[in-house]
Amino acid sequence: MKDKQAINCDLLIIGAGFAGMVAAARASSLGLKTVQVGNSSNLFLVSGLFDLLGVYPMASGHILHDPRTGFETLTADCPHHPYSKTGYKKVLESFDFLKNFLASAGLDYQSKNNENYFVLTAAGTFKPSFMVPKTFLKGCSIKQGPPKRVLFVDFKGLREFSAKQIANVIQDTCSIASTLTIEIPDVSSTLHPTRLANLFEDIQFLNFLSKKIMPFSKETDLVGLPAVCGLNKSLETIEKLEAMTGLDCFEIPGMPPSLPGLRLKNAFEKQLSQNNVIFLNNSKIQSHEFKNHHFILTAATENLMAEITTRGVILASGRFPGGGLHAKRERITETVFNLPVRQPEKRNQWYHLNFFNTGI
Numbered sequence: 001m002k003d004k005q006a007i008n009c010d011l012l013i014i015g016a017g018f019a020g021m022v023a024a025a026r027a028s029s030l031g032l033k034t035v036q037v038g039n040s041s042n043l044f045l046v047s048g049l050f051d052l053l054g055v056y057p058m059a060s061g062h063i064l065h066d067p068r069t070g071f072e073t074l075t076a077d078c079p080h081h082p083y084s085k086t087g088y089k090k091v092l093e094s095f096d097f098l099k100n101f102l103a104s105a106g107l108d109y110q111s112k113n114n115e116n117y118f119v120l121t122a123a124g125t126f127k128p129s130f131m132v133p134k135t136f137l138k139g140c141s142i143k144q145g146p147p148k149r150v151l152f153v154d155f156k157g158l159r160e161f162s163a164k165q166i167a168n169v170i171q172d173t174c175s176i177a178s179t180l181t182i183e184i185p186d187v188s189s190t191l192h193p194t195r196l197a198n199l200f201e202d203i204q205f206l207n208f209l210s211k212k213i214m215p216f217s218k219e220t221d222l223v224g225l226p227a228v229c230g231l232n233k234s235l236e237t238i239e240k241l242e243a244m245t246g247l248d249c250f251e252i253p254g255m256p257p258s259l260p261g262l263r264l265k266n267a268f269e270k271q272l273s274q275n276n277v278i279f280l281n282n283s284k285i286q287s288h289e290f291k292n293h294h295f296i297l298t299a300a301t302e303n304l305m306a307e308i309t310t311r312g313v314i315l316a317s318g319r320f321p322g323g324g325l326h327a328k329r330e331r332i333t334e335t336v337f338n339l340p341v342r343q344p345e346k347r348n349q350w351y352h353l354n355f356f357n358t359g360i
Contacts, residue, residue, distance in 0.1 A: 002305045007278065009035045012297065012308055014285060014336055015316030015324065016040040021268040023314045025101045026094075028275035035308055036272070037283040037299045040265050042322055047253045048227070048260025049136075050098070050109070052091065053083075054116055054128030063128055066115055095131055105267035108134040108235050118143040120224065122161050122254030124169025133260055135234050139224055139250035147175035151213065151220040152252075156183040157191035160255040161226045176219060182212050193228045197259050200230040200237050210244035220247055227251040228259050232266070280306060284323075285336050315339075 011027050013020050016038030027034045055063055056070035057077075064070045068088060075084040083091065092114060099109045109131050116128040117140040126143045142148055152163035167177035184191065184199070199205040213223060223241075229251055230237035242249050253260060272279065283299040283306070290296075295313050299306045317324030317336060325341065326333050327350070332341045344350060 002300070002303055005304060005306045007035055007306055007308045009033045009278070009308065009310045011035070011312045011314065012037070012295065012310040013314045013316060014038060015314075015318055015322065016279070016281070017042050017316065017318050017322055018046060018264070019318070020314075020316035021264075021272070022098060023316055024272050024277050025268065025275070026097065027314075028272060028277050029097070029101070033276075035278045035280065035310065037280045037285065037308075038317070039282050039322070040269065042318070043261045043265035043268075044258060045256040045321075046261040046264065047258060048133055048264060049119060049127065049129040049253065050095065050131040051128070052095070052116070052130035054130075064116060065128075067130060068114065099131060101271060102264075102267050105271035106233075107263055107267040110134050110137055120166070120170070120252055122166065122226070122252055124166040133234070133251070133263075135227070135229060135238050135251040136253065137250065138222060138248045139252060142170070142173060142222070147173070149176040149178075149219055149221045150174045150224055151178050151180060151216045151222070151247075152224045153180045153182060153213065154226065155191055155196060156181055157187055157189055158193070158196060158226060158228070159190065161252075163224075166224070166252070178216060178219070180212065180216065182209065193226075193257055193259055194231070194262070196226075196228045197231045200228065201233065203240075206237070206241055206244060210241060213245050213247070217245060217247060223247050223249045224252050225249060227253045231259060231263060234259075234263060280304070288337065 010032040011034050013023050013027070013034065013036045016036055020036060020038055021040070024034055024036045053064060053067040053070045053074065055061060056074055071083060071088050074081060078084060095111060099111065102109055111131045116130055117132050118126040119129050119132055119136055120139045120142055121127050132140070142150060152166050154161050154163040163179040163181060167179050171177045223245065238249050238251070269279065280299050280301065283301045286298045286300050288295060288297040295310050297308045299308055315336060319325045320327065323335055326335050332343050334341055
C-alpha cells in the first residue's frame with residue numbers, strides 16, 4: 001500500500017530537467033513554497049554549456065562573437081520568440097542569477113563581457129557558448145588567442161573521446177598538437193566516465209597522471225583532458241593537477257554520458273534542498289483538476305501518493321525523452337494536461353532523415 005500525503009504550495013513545477021530545475025531555483029529564491037515532480041536523470045545527457053545565441057541567421061551559418069547583434073536581428077525577425085518577449089537585459093540578468101545560484105552549490109561558471117566563448121569539443125570543433133564551466137575556460141584561448149602548444153590526453157578504454165582525432169582536426173589552429181594515451185593499471189577494456197571521475201578525486205591517481213604528463217612539459221602550454229576530472233570538486237582537481245605539472249589544464253566536453261551534466265544535477269539538487277524545495281523524485285502526475293482558484297493534482301511514485309494543492313503550475317516536462325510528449329499513430333499528445341500540440345498533418349513529416357536538419 002502506498003503512503004498518502006497532502007501538500008499545499010504556491011507553485012508546482014512538473015519536470016526536473018534543466019528548465020524545471022532553473023524554474024525551481026528562481027521560484028524558491030523569490031520565497032515561493034515550491035514543489036517539483038519528475039526525474040532529473042536526463043541531466044546526465046547535457047553538455048554543461050549554457051548558450052544564448054551562437055549562430056544567426058541559422059540558414060547563413062553566421063557565427064556570433066557578440067550574441068547581442070544576433071539577438072537584435074532575431075527579435076526583429078521573430079517578434080513572438082521568447083527572446084523577443086523577454087528582452088536582452090532580462091536574459092542577461094537570468095544568466096547572472098543562474099551563475100550565482102550554481103556558485104552557491106559549489107559549481108563555478110564564467111561568462112565574458114556578454115560575449116561568446118569558443119569551447120573546444122571532443123569532435124575537434126569549436127562551439128560558441130555564452131556561459132561555461134571554469135574547468136573549460138583555458139581551452140577557449142586556443143581559438144581566440146595566439147597559437148598554443150597543446151597536449152591532448154585520453155585514456156585507454158574511455159569511449160567516444162580520441163586525443164588523436166582532436167589533434168588532427170585542429171592541428172592548424174595550434175603551433176603544436178601532441179597526444180598522450182594513458183593506460184590505467186587494473187582497468188578492463190571499457191572505462192566508464194564516472195569511474196574515471198572518481199579516480200581523479202584520488203591524490204594518488206593525480207600523482208600517477210602528472211608523472212605521465214611531465215615528459216611533455218617543455219613543449220606544452222596547455223593540457224586538454226576529457227571532461228571527467230572529478231565529480232564533486234572538478235575545479236579544485238584541475239587546479240591540483242596544474243600545481244603538480246606546472247601546466248595550464250582544461251576539460252573538453254564530449255558525448256553522453258556527461259559528467260558536467262551530472263555535476264549540474266548534483267548542484268541543483270543540493271541547493272534546491274537547502275532552499276526547502278520539496279522534490280518528489282521519479283513521480284508522475286496521474287490526475288488533475290482546477291477548483292476554487294487552485295490546481296489539485298495527484299503525483300505518484302512506487303511508494304507514495306501525494307495530493308498537491310497549488311496556486312500555480314509550471315509545465316517543464318520536456319518532449320519525448322522526458323515523457324512530456326507522446327507520439328500515437330495519428331497525433332502527438334501532451335501527457336499531463338492534454339494541451340494542444342502543433343504538428344504537421346502527415347506522420348512522415350514529423351521527422352527529418354538528416355539529424356542536423358535546421359527545419360522545425
